[in-house]
Amino acid sequence: MNNETTYKSIFGTFTRPVENDNKPKTCKACGKAIVFLPTSKGKYIPVNLESYGGESEFYPGVHVAHFSDCPQAKEFRKVKK
Numbered sequence: 001m002n003n004e005t006t007y008k009s010i011f012g013t014f015t016r017p018v019e020n021d022n023k024p025k026t027c028k029a030c031g032k033a034i035v036f037l038p039t040s041k042g043k044y045i046p047v048n049l050e051s052y053g054g055e056s057e058f059y060p061g062v063h064v065a066h067f068s069d070c071p072q073a074k075e076f077r078k079v080k081k
């Protein structure tokens, strides 16, 4: 989906997270604190640190995927159309 394309464009410069590496990182686009969590499909996605409570997996409805509210992602989407 579009979200994924945007995510790759903006976050593609991150080094691939090591398994069990849940250390907070910083979004290189907007500077917000994020954490990478694996989805049930095994893909890592950036999650807002404020929605993260120590879980080892991404839970929709619990965690907020950072690409859904990264201000830079929104700008990027507007520009691209």
Ligand SMILES: [Zn+2]
Pocket: 027, 028, 029, 030, 031, 032, 066, 070, 071, 072, 073
């Ligand atoms: Zn961001």
